[in-house]
Amino acid sequence: MTAAPASPDGEMRPELGARTRAELGPVILEIRNVEMRFGGIRAVDKVTLDIRRGEIVGLIGPNGSGKSTLFNVISGYSTATGGEVHFAGAEITSWKPHRTARRGLARTFQIPALFDNMTVLENLLAAAAQDGWRGARERAAEVMGTLRIEHVSDHRAADLSGGQQKLVEFGRVMMRPASLVLLDEVTAGVHLDIRKIILDTIAALRKTGITFVLIEHDMELVRSVCDRIVVMDAGQVITIGTFEEIARNSEVMQAYLGRRA
Amino acid sequence: MALLLQTLLNGMLIGGVIASFSIGFQLTFGVLHVIDFAVGGWVVLGGYLAYWMTSRLGVDGFLALPVAFVVLGGIGYLIGPIIYRVRNSRTARPELMALALTFGLFTLLRGGALTFWGFNTRSVPTALGGESLSLGPVTVPLLRVVVFAFAVAIATALFLMLHRTRYGLAIRATAENRHVAGYMGVDVERLSARVYGLYAGVTGMAGVLMAAIYSVNPEVGLRYTLFAFFVAVLGGLGSVTGAIVAALLFGMIEAVTATYVGSSYSHLMIFATLYLVLLLSPRGILQRGL
Amino acid sequence: MPRWFSILLMGVAAVAFLALPELLGPFWLRIATGALMWAGLACSWNVIGGYAGYIDFGHSAFFGIGAYATAILMGEAFGWSFVATIPIGLAAAAGVAAIIGGPTLKLRGAYFAIATWAFAEMLLQLANVLDITGGTGGLSLPPFLDERFFYYAMLAAAAATYGLTWLIFERSRFGLKVKALRDHEPAAEAMGINTSMVKLQTFSLSAAMAALFGSLFAYWVTFINPGSVLGGDITDQMVVMVLLGGLGSFWGPALGGLGLFLVNRVFWLNWGDTTAYIAVLGIAIVAVVLFLPDGIVGLFRRSNRQGSSLLAGFFRRRRRISAP
Numbered sequence: 001m002t003a004a005p006a007s008p009d010g011e012m013r014p015e016l017g018a019r020t021r022a023e024l025g026p027v028i029l030e031i032r033n034v035e036m037r038f039g040g041i042r043a044v045d046k047v048t049l050d051i052r053r054g055e056i057v058g059l060i061g062p063n064g065s066g067k068s069t070l071f072n073v074i075s076g077y078s079t080a081t082g083g084e085v086h087f088a089g090a091e092i093t094s095w096k097p098h099r100t101a102r103r104g105l106a107r108t109f110q111i112p113a114l115f116d117n118m119t120v121l122e123n124l125l126a127a128a129a130q131d132g133w134r135g136a137r138e139r140a141a142e143v144m145g146t147l148r149i150e151h152v153s154d155h156r157a158a159d160l161s162g163g164q165q166k167l168v169e170f171g172r173v174m175m176r177p178a179s180l181v182l183l184d185e186v187t188a189g190v191h192l193d194i195r196k197i198i199l200d201t202i203a204a205l206r207k208t209g210i211t212f213v214l215i216e217h218d219m220e221l222v223r224s225v226c227d228r229i230v231v232m233d234a235g236q237v238i239t240i241g242t243f244e245e246i247a248r249n250s251e252v253m254q255a256y257l258g259r260r261a
Numbered sequence: 262m263a264l265l266l267q268t269l270l271n272g273m274l275i276g277g278v279i280a281s282f283s284i285g286f287q288l289t290f291g292v293l294h295v296i297d298f299a300v301g302g303w304v305v306l307g308g309y310l311a312y313w314m315t316s317r318l319g320v321d322g323f324l325a326l327p328v329a330f331v332v333l334g335g336i337g338y339l340i341g342p343i344i345y346r347v348r349n350s351r352t353a354r355p356e357l358m359a360l361a362l363t364f365g366l367f368t369l370l371r372g373g374a375l376t377f378w379g380f381n382t383r384s385v386p387t388a389l390g391g392e393s394l395s396l397g398p399v400t401v402p403l404l405r406v407v408v409f410a411f412a413v414a415i416a417t418a419l420f421l422m423l424h425r426t427r428y429g430l431a432i433r434a435t436a437e438n439r440h441v442a443g444y445m446g447v448d449v450e451r452l453s454a455r456v457y458g459l460y461a462g463v464t465g466m467a468g469v470l471m472a473a474i475y476s477v478n479p480e481v482g483l484r485y486t487l488f489a490f491f492v493a494v495l496g497g498l499g500s501v502t503g504a505i506v507a508a509l510l511f512g513m514i515e516a517v518t519a520t521y522v523g524s525s526y527s528h529l530m531i532f533a534t535l536y537l538v539l540l541l542s543p544r545g546i547l548q549r550g551l
Numbered sequence: 552m553p554r555w556f557s558i559l560l561m562g563v564a565a566v567a568f569l570a571l572p573e574l575l576g577p578f579w580l581r582i583a584t585g586a587l588m589w590a591g592l593a594c595s596w597n598v599i600g601g602y603a604g605y606i607d608f609g610h611s612a613f614f615g616i617g618a619y620a621t622a623i624l625m626g627e628a629f630g631w632s633f634v635a636t637i638p639i640g641l642a643a644a645a646g647v648a649a650i651i652g653g654p655t656l657k658l659r660g661a662y663f664a665i666a667t668w669a670f671a672e673m674l675l676q677l678a679n680v681l682d683i684t685g686g687t688g689g690l691s692l693p694p695f696l697d698e699r700f701f702y703y704a705m706l707a708a709a710a711a712t713y714g715l716t717w718l719i720f721e722r723s724r725f726g727l728k729v730k731a732l733r734d735h736e737p738a739a740e741a742m743g744i745n746t747s748m749v750k751l752q753t754f755s756l757s758a759a760m761a762a763l764f765g766s767l768f769a770y771w772v773t774f775i776n777p778g779s780v781l782g783g784d785i786t787d788q789m790v791v792m793v794l795l796g797g798l799g800s801f802w803g804p805a806l807g808g809l810g811l812f813l814v815n816r817v818f819w820l821n822w823g824d825t826t827a828y829i830a831v832l833g834i835a836i837v838a839v840v841l842f843l844p845d846g847i848v849g850l851f852r853r854s855n856r857q858g859s860s861l862l863a864g865f866f867r868r869r870r871r872i873s874a875p
Contacts, residue, residue: 116353117353
């Protein structure tokens with residue numbers, strides 16, 4: 001495949017990564033000139049990005065580059081101070097999180113956000129309490145089976161090991177009828193076995209048309225799973241492309257290693 | 262016009278008194294991250310200590326000041342670590358548990374006071390008794406001036422300690438970030454105990470003076486707790502300067518409402534204002550709260 | 552425990568409760584009625600404090616609203632029958648909760664506690680100065696001295712309260728939503744749960760429950776004044792009962808309510824005045840926080856945690872440095 005230069009506006013190139021353009025669906029998430037300002041700090045600085053149905057997009061960058069903030073803006077926890085976000089045909093810029101979630105968005109959080117005092121089963125059922133209550137119990141059993149956590153179904157979420165907690169968080173996402181899934185470092189610090197389960201599940205779900213955006217620091221994972229990678233630094237998108245393209249890009253290296261002549 | 266001046270002056274003096282125990286309350290919140298429900302209890306306890314000393318030992322009320330500081334400060338120093346541990350424990354909802362603990366403490370103090378001294382209001386005679394000062398169109402009870410001066414002295418002393426001494430620096434660092442302070446060698450638990458003890462002692466002294474002005478009975482403890490809350494929220498939880506400003510404001514509201522509307526409405530005004538501030542600006546009118 | 556055993560136990564308890572008036576004299580029947588009322592009030596507080604996790608230090612406001620609604624409407628100006636006043640009391644309390652709940656529930660933790668406390672104190676002061684509430688002098692209600700009626704009425708109210716709580720918070724998807732927002736509000740939002748609405752509904756429900764008992768109380772004691780139905784002591788008792796029994800559990804409020812109320816009555820019987828009881832209450836709260844943070848119910852629950860009390864934590868801490 002020829003390496004066409006990636007442009008920061010998210011334009012698709014035919015020879016892009018693991019998927020050809022024909023295989024990808026329409027654009028489901030549009031981010032236009034989004035800016036997120038906290039006082040004098042621009043955590044997200046004029047970001048424009050398109051995500052297509054069925055993609056697995058990796059979002060990488062040094063700490064503080066605005067990745068999690070971008071997630072917060074998309075999912076509604078922060079309202080963009082500039083620009084617009086469109087999702088599934090609606091403008092969701094000022095929507096509250098639950099409204100965006102009901103539209104078909106699911107996400108995990110960087111710091112585990114489990115319902116501590118509830119059991120694993122209750123955590124999964126709670127995820128379906130709003131949308132998808134019918135058949136929730138059966139689905140929960142399925143999810144626990146897939147993620148190999150049936151044996152802790154009755155345990156308090158707070159009592160689980162770190163890896164198990166990540167699985168439950170991921171399981172909650174699986175319980176929801178979502179078309180776009182935002183995962184924030186979902187495999188950070190977990191055992192390789194557990195990571196494999198998660199990645200296999202992502203691959204399987206993608207085949208059904210679900211789109212994923214992953215914030216990750218693990219480059220191996222990013223290389224093996226993601227179709228496209230968006231690199232952020234200091235609130236801006238500095239480049240977008242396949243893993244190979246990114247790896248060769250000197251700007252990316254500078255961002256990660258610090259400014260050097 | 263003279264009435265207005267007198268009212269405002271009264272308000273300022275009341276505010277000064279309230280400030281004297283609100284400052285400690287703020288400090289406690291800043292360092293221990295606990296809203297101490299028991300603040301009114303310390304005030305009342307100080308008052309009763311003064312009453313006991315004046316009625317049983319026959320001494321002047323002012324002598325109770327250092328005694329209150331030592332006794333209540335000591336008790337506070339012993340209790341401080343317990344509050345600290347609960348607040349930092351690994352149980353579910355430590356913030357709630359610490360709140361419940363101080364609430365339990367307050368209930369205990371109130372119940373104890375009611376049981377030992379009954380419902381009756383006790384007064385505390387002092388050398389300045391009923392003397393007043395005349396400043397042109399306004400008269401001012403000397404006692405209240407003394408209390409105001411006390412509040413100013415306490416506020417100044419605390420400010421100097423916090424900003425000019427190394428220990429004050431440790432306190433501010435701990436309030437800022439407990440863990441980092443610990444890494445820097447601060448014994449956070451001991452410091453918290455000392456801060457709580459200091460706060461209890463100072464508040465107890467304020468209680469002695471309050472008792473001298475207003476007399477003391479067990480029911481006012483709740484009122485003082487409320488006043489401290491009011492001042493703390495208005496000024497921003499954790500902010501000492503905010504507390505001073507808010508206390509003066511409080512005094513004004515109280516005095517103006519009592520004089521121009523009616524004393525039974527003054528409490529209503531206070532609560533209504535507190536509620537509104539919480540809804541509109543929970544971080545305080547100066548936005549300095551946590 | 553096995554299902555059939557629970558049902559059997561329920562059946563026996565139901566029979567016992569229904570037969571109680573036959574077995575007790577009027578004095579003890581009054582105590583039983585009071586116990587039922589407090590168990591019900593504790594349940595209502597647990598709905599907002601335990602299930603939703605919002606510590607309401609002004610819940611007596613709703614109890615008072617119910618009491619005053621009944622007292623005013625049964626008074627000379629209106630002359631309603633008792634039963635007719637109940638829905639008004641419920642609606643008034645739920646309405647007030649819905650109005651103030653919107654902005655107030657946005658506050659977190661201690662701020663919410665203080666705000667609700669301020670609100671309740673405001674109502675108390677208001678009742679002291681208004682004419683329609685009879686000011687500090689209070690209001691009298693038409694006397695109705697049938698102890699059995701009040702016992703059964705309280706029993707029905709308590710049964711309805713607990714029954715509704717069971718259905719809504721332990722057995723329905725709404726209950727899952729409430730517990731989810733208690734444990735992690737942002738995550739609950741991410742599941743599509745409209746936490747503001749769920750909180751408001753829960754708060755209104757808990758208010759209505761408290762008002763029900765307020766209405767009954769007013770008719771039962773035939774005289775109310777601001778201090779007796781809007782006072783902070785009422786909220787204090789509710790909170791302690793739930794903490795003692797087990798915050799957020801289903802049976803906790805009943806256990807704590809019954810237990811503490813009996814202690815209260817024993818005090819009153821043996822030592823007359825209740826001021827020492829207040830001190831005991833204080834000690835009880837402190838003891839629960841230090842040694843029994845999960846309440847009595849926590850003693851029965853076999854959990855995987857390594858002991859949640861302060862003492863257990865104290866001993867563990869000596870062995871390792873806690874991480875931030």
